[in-house]
Amino acid sequence: MATCTSSLFYGPRLLPLSGRRSSPELSWRPQQVVLPMAKFELRTPPYALDALEPHMSKQTLEFHWGKHHRAYIDNLNKQIDGTDLERKNLEELVKLSYNNGNPQACFNNAGQAWNHDFFWSSIYPGGGGQPVGEVLELIERDFGSFEEFAKEFKAAGVSQFGSGWVWLILKDAKLSVLKTSNALNPLIWGYIPLTVVDVWEHAYYLDFQNRRPDYLNTFLDKLISWEAVAGRLARAKAFVNLGEPTIPEK
Amino acid sequence: MMIMLHSVSRNLICTISASFLPRTCAVQQEVLPELPYDYNALEPVISAEIMLLHHQKHHQAYVTGFNKALEQLTTASDPRAIVALQSAINFNGGGHINHSIFWNNLAPPKEGGGEPPEGNLASAIESQFGSLDNLIAKLSASGAGVQGSGWVWLGLIKDSKLLKVETTANQDPLAAKGLVPLLGIDVWEHAYYLQYKNVRPDYLKNIWKVVNWSDVAKRYDSA
Numbered sequence: 001m002a003t004c005t006s007s008l009f010y011g012p013r014l015l016p017l018s019g020r021r022s023s024p025e026l027s028w029r030p031q032q033v034v035l036p037m038a039k040f041e042l043r044t045p046p047y048a049l050d051a052l053e054p055h056m057s058k059q060t061l062e063f064h065w066g067k068h069h070r071a072y073i074d075n076l077n078k079q080i081d082g083t084d085l086e087r088k089n090l091e092e093l094v095k096l097s098y099n100n101g102n103p104q105a106c107f108n109n110a111g112q113a114w115n116h117d118f119f120w121s122s123i124y125p126g127g128g129g130q131p132v133g134e135v136l137e138l139i140e141r142d143f144g145s146f147e148e149f150a151k152e153f154k155a156a157g158v159s160q161f162g163s164g165w166v167w168l169i170l171k172d173a174k175l176s177v178l179k180t181s182n183a184l185n186p187l188i189w190g191y192i193p194l195t196v197v198d199v200w201e202h203a204y205y206l207d208f209q210n211r212r213p214d215y216l217n218t219f220l221d222k223l224i225s226w227e228a229v230a231g232r233l234a235r236a237k238a239f240v241n242l243g244e245p246t247i248p249e250k
Numbered sequence: 251m252m253i254m255l256h257s258v259s260r261n262l263i264c265t266i267s268a269s270f271l272p273r274t275c276a277v278q279q280e281v282l283p284e285l286p287y288d289y290n291a292l293e294p295v296i297s298a299e300i301m302l303l304h305h306q307k308h309h310q311a312y313v314t315g316f317n318k319a320l321e322q323l324t325t326a327s328d329p330r331a332i333v334a335l336q337s338a339i340n341f342n343g344g345g346h347i348n349h350s351i352f353w354n355n356l357a358p359p360k361e362g363g364g365e366p367p368e369g370n371l372a373s374a375i376e377s378q379f380g381s382l383d384n385l386i387a388k389l390s391a392s393g394a395g396v397q398g399s400g401w402v403w404l405g406l407i408k409d410s411k412l413l414k415v416e417t418t419a420n421q422d423p424l425a426a427k428g429l430v431p432l433l434g435i436d437v438w439e440h441a442y443y444l445q446y447k448n449v450r451p452d453y454l455k456n457i458w459k460v461v462n463w464s465d466v467a468k469r470y471d472s473a
Binding site for chain 2: 063068071108164181182183200201209
């Protein structure tokens, strides 16, 4: 996601005059210091642009990934060029630029760049259906049943008035559904995102026009990658205790 | 004891009886206004396909949603339920208000669409913005800058009769910012996506060919 191009940075470094260890005199000598500068790149989705047909058209991918997502990356790079923010990775940049609710200028592009990367990895050809194993267990534990989860997820999608996203997140060691507007994402509140659906109109208008409920059904029935959710959950467990039993003391 | 109460909203006429009797309200249903021209009348600026979906699906959904929320309001019993309906009323009601203005703000070229304003509005634009082109440039730039869904407006500060370019998010009505709406351009993606795709600036460049400035002028004069 971030490629580093190094550049030479001449900066002052205080160095004692050689040979005089106890001398209080200090001199300035220019020193070559190489600092990594990050320029974000548009990462291709892990499938061909027509691989999600007929559920998400090639045309949608060409515009959504090829134009919208690309523009967020390009504009983000322009905004952070020559600033301190250039040395952050994207996740750091999102949290930093959110600035506790008083977002900086580049937050919109940073958030959207991150969100779209996450979205492309949240869907897969042949996706959809129900999860298995621990993901299903946790869904049943925290929502009652898969059907209840699906109902809540879709209701959040249709009630997100305007542009935004609907997430399945891990919050306080529990699964829950979260809807966010525009570029906001769960990272800014310290929650762990497990999957997402984009409900900006550009995500579905070419394929579904105004029929957002149909799009949400298709997302759950045909697109969502439960494998991705399982992988993210496994990584999250490195940071969150989901209530596994501890070794009993003697 | 019966008290007839005409509420602030003209849709609700409630009779409030003594506290142990249920409240009954007659709710006036909003209706989708007719488009003042054919669906293909704004071509090639806005396609018939977009006009059809925008009017019959999107605007109709706001009307339906607003009526449903109002009806739920009449049966809501506690403050929490009433407050919970606020966002649905604001969103759907705002959508209905905004689009009702929008259809009249536009007109096919043969019915005056694109013709520059005259009279008081024209003088006000000249004196406050320098020229119509300046105003259009400002409106287009503001519209292109709206993040997410929303509208760009030419509004009026009633007291001073000063014009102001303003944007609103989602379906928030311009009145919430204390301005009288004169001209609104919908920059939700559904307003242009099928035709202009991601290039919102092209939509904003072309829409001036069908803006009905005489409607805008009428709103200015009667404000």
